[in-house]
Amino acid sequence: MKFDKKLLLLIGLVVILLLVPMMVTRPYFLHVIIMCLLWAYLASSWNIIGGFAGQLSLGHGIYTATGAYVTMMLFNTFGISPWLGLFVGGAAAVLISVLIGFPTFGLRGAYYALATVAISEGIVVIINSTHELGPFSVGGAEGLIVKMVGDSAAALQFSSKIPYYYLILFMLFLVIAVSYWIKTSKLGYCLIALKEDEDAAAAMGINVRNNKLIAAMISAFMTALGGVFYAVLIRYLEPNAIAGGSMSTQMVFLSIVGGSGTILGPVIGGILLSLISEVIRFYLGGQLMGLHLFIYGVIVLLVIMYQPRGIVALLGQIVQRFSGPKTVEGGVSGVKDSGA
Amino acid sequence: MSVVANGLSMGAIYGLIALGLTLIFGIMKIINFAQGALLMLSMMISYWLWKLTGLNPLILILIVGPIMFVVGYLCQRFLVRPVLDSEKNVREPVSVLLLTAALAIVLENLALMIFGADYVMAKTSFSEQTIALGAVTVSAARFYGLIIALVVAGVFWLFLQRTQTGRNIRATGQDRNAAALMGINVPNTFAIAFGLGTALLAVAAVALIPFYYVHPSVGQVFMTKAFIVVVLGGLGSVPGAILGGILIGLIESIGAQYMTATLTVVLVYAVFLMVLFVKPSGMFGSRYDW
Numbered sequence: 001m002k003f004d005k006k007l008l009l010l011i012g013l014v015v016i017l018l019l020v021p022m023m024v025t026r027p028y029f030l031h032v033i034i035m036c037l038l039w040a041y042l043a044s045s046w047n048i049i050g051g052f053a054g055q056l057s058l059g060h061g062i063y064t065a066t067g068a069y070v071t072m073m074l075f076n077t078f079g080i081s082p083w084l085g086l087f088v089g090g091a092a093a094v095l096i097s098v099l100i101g102f103p104t105f106g107l108r109g110a111y112y113a114l115a116t117v118a119i120s121e122g123i124v125v126i127i128n129s130t131h132e133l134g135p136f137s138v139g140g141a142e143g144l145i146v147k148m149v150g151d152s153a154a155a156l157q158f159s160s161k162i163p164y165y166y167l168i169l170f171m172l173f174l175v176i177a178v179s180y181w182i183k184t185s186k187l188g189y190c191l192i193a194l195k196e197d198e199d200a201a202a203a204m205g206i207n208v209r210n211n212k213l214i215a216a217m218i219s220a221f222m223t224a225l226g227g228v229f230y231a232v233l234i235r236y237l238e239p240n241a242i243a244g245g246s247m248s249t250q251m252v253f254l255s256i257v258g259g260s261g262t263i264l265g266p267v268i269g270g271i272l273l274s275l276i277s278e279v280i281r282f283y284l285g286g287q288l289m290g291l292h293l294f295i296y297g298v299i300v301l302l303v304i305m306y307q308p309r310g311i312v313a314l315l316g317q318i319v320q321r322f323s324g325p326k327t328v329e330g331g332v333s334g335v336k337d338s339g340a
Numbered sequence: 341m342s343v344v345a346n347g348l349s350m351g352a353i354y355g356l357i358a359l360g361l362t363l364i365f366g367i368m369k370i371i372n373f374a375q376g377a378l379l380m381l382s383m384m385i386s387y388w389l390w391k392l393t394g395l396n397p398l399i400l401i402l403i404v405g406p407i408m409f410v411v412g413y414l415c416q417r418f419l420v421r422p423v424l425d426s427e428k429n430v431r432e433p434v435s436v437l438l439l440t441a442a443l444a445i446v447l448e449n450l451a452l453m454i455f456g457a458d459y460v461m462a463k464t465s466f467s468e469q470t471i472a473l474g475a476v477t478v479s480a481a482r483f484y485g486l487i488i489a490l491v492v493a494g495v496f497w498l499f500l501q502r503t504q505t506g507r508n509i510r511a512t513g514q515d516r517n518a519a520a521l522m523g524i525n526v527p528n529t530f531a532i533a534f535g536l537g538t539a540l541l542a543v544a545a546v547a548l549i550p551f552y553y554v555h556p557s558v559g560q561v562f563m564t565k566a567f568i569v570v571v572l573g574g575l576g577s578v579p580g581a582i583l584g585g586i587l588i589g590l591i592e593s594i595g596a597q598y599m600t601a602t603l604t605v606v607l608v609y610a611v612f613l614m615v616l617f618v619k620p621s622g623m624f625g626s627r628y629d630w
Contacts, residue, residue, distance in 0.1 A: 056434055058373075058441075103616040110371055110575060113437070114567045115616060121564040122609040129602040245560060249441055256438055290452030290556070297445035304439045305423055 017169060021162045030161045032278050037168045038229060040270030043254035044175040045222035050252060051260035052182060053215040054195030055105070056113040059120030060223050060251050062100075063093040065127065065243035067224025068231035069144065073136040076147045081154045086228045090221045097220035098213060105212045120248055127239040139237070146235040156232040164233050171229060172267065175222055179263045182218070191215055195261075223251075257303045259310025268311055273299070341476040343593050349482040351589020352489035355582035356544040357562050358569035359493060360537035366576030367513040367533040370420070370436045375566060376559025377444035377451075378538050382408050382545030383554045384455055390462045390549065397464055397546050398484060404542040412538025416531040419443065424530075444559070451556040459553040467550045485547035492543045493582050496536075500578065509533050513576070568612050574622030584623065587611075 024030050046060050070092045071085035100119055104112040131140040138144060149155045158164065182188045190211045194201040202208050231237055241247065258269020276299070280292040307314055357379060364372045372378075386404050390397050423436050461467075469480035500506040511519040512529045520526045544562075552558075569588055573580025588608060595604035615622065 054434070056437065099613075103613075107621070110365070110369075111571065111616075113371060114571050118564055118567045118571070118612060119609065121560075122605060125605045126602060129600075129605075249445075252438065253442070256435075288453050289457065290449035294446060294449035294453060297442050297449060300442040301419075301439065301446060304435055304442060305419070308423070308426060308435050 021165050027161050030165060034161065034165055034168055034233065035278070036271045036274045037172050038226060038233075039250065039254055039274040040267045041168060041172045041175055042223060042226045042251045043258065043266035043270040044172070044179060045219055045226060046251040047255045047260055047266040048179065048182060048222065049216045049219035051255055051262070051266065052188060052195070053191040053212055054261070055212055055216065056252070057116045057216075057219070058113050058252060059116030059248050061243045061245070061247035062096060062116070062120045062123050063220045063223035064227030064230060064247060065123060065239070066093040066096060067227030068237055068242055069127070069138070071228045072144060072146050072231050072237060073138065075155065076144070077136050082156045082228060082232055083154065086225060089228055090224045093220040093224035094217045097216045101213050101216045105209045120243065121245065124239055124243045127243060141239060143239065144237040146231060146237075148235070157235075168229060171225065176263060176267065178218065178222065182215075183263055187211065187214060253300050257300055257310060259312030262310070262312050265310050265312035268315070272311065342478055343597055344590065345476055345478040346482060347590040347593030348586060349478070349486035349589070350593065351586035352486050352493075352582070353544050353547055353585070354562070354565050354569050354589055355585025356489045356493060356540055356547075358566040358573065358581040358585050359496065359578065360540040361566050362570050362573070362576055362578065362581045363540070364534055364537040365570070367509055368424070368530055370440070372537065373437060373441040373563070374415070374443040374447065375541065376563030377447035378408070378412070378559070379541045379545055379562055380451060380554070380556060380559035381411070381447055382542040383549055383558060384451055386542070386546050386549050387460055387462055387554050390464070397462055397550055398488070401488070401543055401546045404546055405539045408542035409535040409539040413531045413535035415443070415538070416534035420534065421527060421530070448556050448559070455556065457556060459555045461551070461553050462549040464550045479551060481550035485551070488543060488547045492540070496540065497578055505532065568608065572612065572615055572622055574624040577622070577624035580622055580624035
């Protein structure tokens, strides 16, 4: 009975999500929704290493940039379809994640966090000042413009926003599925164990470094796909936007505010927070420089201080308060409350 | 030779910034991501005090230092401590780290709203001067910066070694529970350490403004450098921070003589990665003591 209700709710939600492009006709609004889903996707990708494994990566912009740049350089120079290029870009991101993770994962968390920040800042500087790389044009600080070929599914270029919406929706489902798989697999349990207590996990026979590395590799690959999506959607790569500190910290904040280490927390945090920041920017952005980011920062501060387990925990409490014991008996009102 | 002198002075200032970072980390196990933003704040305050009063920036240390100490103390008391208390049993307090990162965003955008995005520099009487030391000619502002940084670092080291407060701070860093049992007021010591870490930034800020442009995101540049320095020198190590800073400063200024700016950056990161691979705990850090 309870399972059926949950399934019904899920199917209803999916149908609504699939119908969104029919309801939202203005391209600007659809673009805002696409960006919210992209942020939810990126926050979920970060969550695999940052939430599940508890390894604070503050340089995930490295992977969005690697995915985006490698794929688009291959496309611009050799005309290789992004569908193939994304595997090369993803592989490059995985390689970098190993390069950072291998030396630092043997140590405690802080070194990994510092190394990721330092290396991501370095990559921004390098991209900003590299104009040519062998046969490839990188564009330097002026950025890389994606070559236009008109409507083409092979090149992932569409004049309408709708295909992008379905693409990012599919990617979001994919990352949720991957998160669910990790969380319920042996890897997930190993990650929880080493997050709670590294020494105890090692004593139980868990190879701490390898498990962290696997999580970091999966996270890097998924993040690189997000970078590729960004590239085909925006069609212009600006080094500071795609690789910079704001890209990296954004992923972390969205995930933490939503509830890191949970499957749906980063999704909720990503959609909610980027919607809020977009609304603030829409209404206040023109008036005072920095105001919308200031408000954004204050919201994050307050959440960390008063709701450290994230919005997801808050929702859980609300659902429990309204339905508490009834959910155990029949589950009817509980599901209704959370859905309404 | 003047290249080396420039590298030394910039490096000593990097070291000073890294010193604040490493102090806060060594005592509280918190990486303070607001360090860069607090440096920016100190630079802004120093700049405006200089502009309004016309005092020599080097005298301003006596005003900006205490102001930033209070700012740091209050940050620890009202923002960091509540979060730290709720995470008492966690070995690496991640929420606190994010708290400081959020604080950095708030401070940077506050500065953007108040001061605007302009680049400003304090054109003091000695900004354009040079000093001849034998055959070497150095910019006066940078030379004073070097002297200030080294003197303050030395005084700070003596303070940690010789005074009761310094001993309290070091004891708390080694084992906060044992320190509490010995009658040390641990929360207060944390707040003092945070305040001192921030006051060190004020010194760096005052040394910087006569020859370095101030703008709301200036902190980010120094923050990344400070992170590299701290990893190079070893987290929590005072001599490591200063020597690491000087090493990075020298690599930058000497590298800039022989290659492009990008290659210099790449070189800095190459050294950084090499240290991570060969001796991840840095030059003076211990793998176990934190």
